[in-house]
Amino acid sequence: MGKTVIDRRPGSGAGRGGFRQAQAWLHTWCGLWFSWLLYAVFLTGTLAVFQEAIGHWMTPEHHAEEAAHEAEQAAAEAAGLASSRGQRLAWGAAFMEKHHQGAEMWEIWPTDAKGGGELKVYWFDQQRQYADAELDTRTGEPLDEHHHGAMRATMGGEHFVHFHYELHAGQAGLWVVGVAGMAMLVALISGVVTHKRIFQDFFTFRGRKGQRSWLDAHNAVAVLTLPFQLMIAYTGIAISAMSFMPVGIWSQYVTAPAARQTFAAELGEPGKPPRLGQAMVVPDLEPFAARGQALIGQPVRAVVVDHPGDGAARVGIYGWNSDANADKRLSPNTGMAMFSAASGELLQLRMPGQAEGGGASLAQSVMGGLHMVKFGGWPMKWLYFLCGLAGTAMMATGAILFVVKRRSKHMGEFGSATAAVYRLIEGLNVAAVAGLGVACIGYLWANRLLPLELPQRAQWELGVFFGLWLAALLHGLLRAPAKAWLEQMALLAALCLLLPVLNAVTVGDHWPAQLLRGDWESAGVELVAWAFGLAAVWACRVLWRRRALVAGNAASSAANNVQVGA
Amino acid sequence: MSSWQASAYALALAFAGMTALAFAMERHHEQLTGEREIPRRRGQLLRLLGSLLLAAAALPSVGGWGATVGVVAWLGWISVGSLVAVLWIAAAPRWAARAAVALAPLALWGWWWA
Numbered sequence: 001m002g003k004t005v006i007d008r009r010p011g012s013g014a015g016r017g018g019f020r021q022a023q024a025w026l027h028t029w030c031g032l033w034f035s036w037l038l039y040a041v042f043l044t045g046t047l048a049v050f051q052e053a054i055g056h057w058m059t060p061e062h063h064a065e066e067a068a069h070e071a072e073q074a075a076a077e078a079a080g081l082a083s084s085r086g087q088r089l090a091w092g093a094a095f096m097e098k099h100h101q102g103a104e105m106w107e108i109w110p111t112d113a114k115g116g117g118e119l120k121v122y123w124f125d126q127q128r129q130y131a132d133a134e135l136d137t138r139t140g141e142p143l144d145e146h147h148h149g150a151m152r153a154t155m156g157g158e159h160f161v162h163f164h165y166e167l168h169a170g171q172a173g174l175w176v177v178g179v180a181g182m183a184m185l186v187a188l189i190s191g192v193v194t195h196k197r198i199f200q201d202f203f204t205f206r207g208r209k210g211q212r213s214w215l216d217a218h219n220a221v222a223v224l225t226l227p228f229q230l231m232i233a234y235t236g237i238a239i240s241a242m243s244f245m246p247v248g249i250w251s252q253y254v255t256a257p258a259a260r261q262t263f264a265a266e267l268g269e270p271g272k273p274p275r276l277g278q279a280m281v282v283p284d285l286e287p288f289a290a291r292g293q294a295l296i297g298q299p300v301r302a303v304v305v306d307h308p309g310d311g312a313a314r315v316g317i318y319g320w321n322s323d324a325n326a327d328k329r330l331s332p333n334t335g336m337a338m339f340s341a342a343s344g345e346l347l348q349l350r351m352p353g354q355a356e357g358g359g360a361s362l363a364q365s366v367m368g369g370l371h372m373v374k375f376g377g378w379p380m381k382w383l384y385f386l387c388g389l390a391g392t393a394m395m396a397t398g399a400i401l402f403v404v405k406r407r408s409k410h411m412g413e414f415g416s417a418t419a420a421v422y423r424l425i426e427g428l429n430v431a432a433v434a435g436l437g438v439a440c441i442g443y444l445w446a447n448r449l450l451p452l453e454l455p456q457r458a459q460w461e462l463g464v465f466f467g468l469w470l471a472a473l474l475h476g477l478l479r480a481p482a483k484a485w486l487e488q489m490a491l492l493a494a495l496c497l498l499l500p501v502l503n504a505v506t507v508g509d510h511w512p513a514q515l516l517r518g519d520w521e522s523a524g525v526e527l528v529a530w531a532f533g534l535a536a537v538w539a540c541r542v543l544w545r546r547r548a549l550v551a552g553n554a555a556s557s558a559a560n561n562v563q564v565g566a
Numbered sequence: 567m568s569s570w571q572a573s574a575y576a577l578a579l580a581f582a583g584m585t586a587l588a589f590a591m592e593r594h595h596e597q598l599t600g601e602r603e604i605p606r607r608r609g610q611l612l613r614l615l616g617s618l619l620l621a622a623a624a625l626p627s628v629g630g631w632g633a634t635v636g637v638v639a640w641l642g643w644i645s646v647g648s649l650v651a652v653l654w655i656a657a658a659p660r661w662a663a664r665a666a667v668a669l670a671p672l673a674l675w676g677w678w679w680a
Contacts, residue, residue: 200591200593202588202591203584203587203588203591203594203648203651203652203655204593204652205652205653205655205656206656207656220649220652221649224645224648224649224652225645225646225649226645227641227645228641228642228645327569327631327632327635328631328632328634328635329632329634329635330634330635330638370638375631375635375638376569376631376635376638376639377569378569378570379569379570379572379573379639380569380631380635380638380639380642382573383573383639383642383643383646384642386646386649387642387645387646390645390649
């Protein structure tokens with residue numbers, strides 16, 4: 001083979017030139033190769049902030065049912081017919097005793113924070129999966145699975161949550177996103193080093209200047225929201241620290257699956273006693289609930305019985321966080337009081353916002369809270385949404401800047417394949433930025449358009465999401481970039497702006513009705529879709545003008561050539 | 567004070583503070599006044615005012631959410647406020663200055679009376 005040609009241009013390649021050039025190299029390539037994945041993680045993670053609202057919009061049959069249920073509840077309470085918590089706990093225990101004898105754990109959720117709502121029971125089935133049943137709050141009889149009527153099978157907003165941290169690919173996906181998160185931290189730090197004029201250009205944005213504008217936008221969204229971006233990347237990794245750094249656990253618990261369970265039990269349920277083997281009837285749970293409520297100062301959310309039927313049984317009382325609790329605490333932990341079922345002795349007490357297992361556990365809990373914005377109410381969710389969009393824009397502008405820089409100046413990084421690689425990157429940009437947007441809004445369209453009785457319906461909705469994304473990738477790779485951008489942006493705009501029309505046609509719900517019943521979650525989803533749609537329209541306008549401009553230039557230069565030729 | 571009000575006040579103060587800091591810089595001072603040179607006292611005054619307004623944005627944040635969540639909210643609204651400042655100054659520097667001058671006292675007044 002021929003000699004390797006050594007690239008002697010200054011400032012290209014790792015470790016070439018000074019420290020700053022090396023960091024610039026790192027920022028460019030680490031940023032570029034991860035930008036598409038990180039863009040997807042950021043956009044879906046940003047949407048995941050409003051997972052409940054999206055889930056609410058995606059289950060329209062639920063709205064009427066919820067309203068009817070509330071009215072029924074209110075009527076029952078007014079007539080003095082509502083079942084008490086004690087009654088509900090007794091029903092829950094009787095159900096478990098009768099239908100799931102031998103379960104290691106009973107978990108009864110008697111009421112909502114206001115003392116009404118549903119009565120639900122959870123346990124672990126044979127496969128150690130969480131199983132649940134809902135009981136009638138008037139009779140204590142189990143309700144049929146389909147008592148909700150024809151529901152729309154959907155993952156709702158959960159799709160965005162799961163996709164953004166594990167790409168619907170389980171542990172493998174978690175690792176991929178974890179590595180991307182690390183790459184983001186590397187890109188953030190190297191980006192700050194690379195950015196020579198970070199303070200001089202702090203407030204600078206120069207529009208309509210091509211590459212300059214893209215760089216200004218990239219710098220502005222990144223630098224101004226840097227604390228948020230560092231925090232969200234770091235806490236995102238820290239949440240799964242035990243998966244990413246398993247050696248500490250291995251060293252203490254060996255690597256067998258059973259040992260992992262021991263670890264999980266010791267971490268999550270410290271001081272859980274072993275079974276005694278002596279039979280003991282589960283006592284009346286209401287006195288425990290009342291004592292627990294008094295100790296933690298929160299209404300009862302769940303009553304958990306470990307080893308029911310055994311002499312070593314214990315009863316845990318968990319609280320509901322009120323809005324005031326959730327507003328002012330970074331840790332989402334609720335209060336918890338644990339009693340011995342036999343003696344009634346208090347075994348363990350956790351006040352709201354505290355964590356068992358000392359400072360490390362509390363720090364972990366706060367990291368999770370910080371990432372998932374369980375605190376601070378709606379304004380905080382909006383703050384995270386805006387900062388998340390800034391992060392999404394940081395990825396998009398970075399990836400586009402890479403291409404824009406090279407449109408005017410071929411840099412030859414990939415030898416003879418450079419042009420083909422640039423073309424590939426352009427296609428990936430279109431599919432990642434515009435295509436994912438189309439896939440996300442298409443997921444909402446699928447929710448309204450797929451027939452209700454379709455088997456595996458929730459999976460089909462995901463199928464539409466991934467199918468649209470794949471189609472966008474093929475379109476982006478096969479079509480000329482300028483056309484691909486324009487067409488996908490136009491599709492995105494149409495899907496976003498027509499979402500309220502789709503909802504009105506398929507379900508009969510619309511803005512006036514939503515606002516009249518005070519349903520801000522449904523209205524919010526459609527208004528945000530409109531905001532995205534208008535942004536896409538604006539992008540289309542810019543792209544259209546540029547196309548006209550490029551066409552005009554090409555025509556005039558062709559005319560010049562003809563003159564020269566003549 | 568509801569957390570919506572707290573957010574509005576914190577955002578307004580963060581925006582006003584960042585705008586003041588921006589106009590203490592030659593490039594943006596020129597956008598506003600047409601003069602490249604900033605009188606030294608004016609630059610110092612704008613910097614001091616901007617810092618004070620950013621610090622003041624902590625008041626509604628901590629008031630609305632308590633010390634721990636309040637600090638997170640404060641940092642977050644400063645980021646959003648600075649994005650608003652950058653966009654507004656780029657689009658219409660004079661109107662950005664007017665808005666900052668109007669919003670800062672309104673937010674302080676609102677916080678004081680809440």
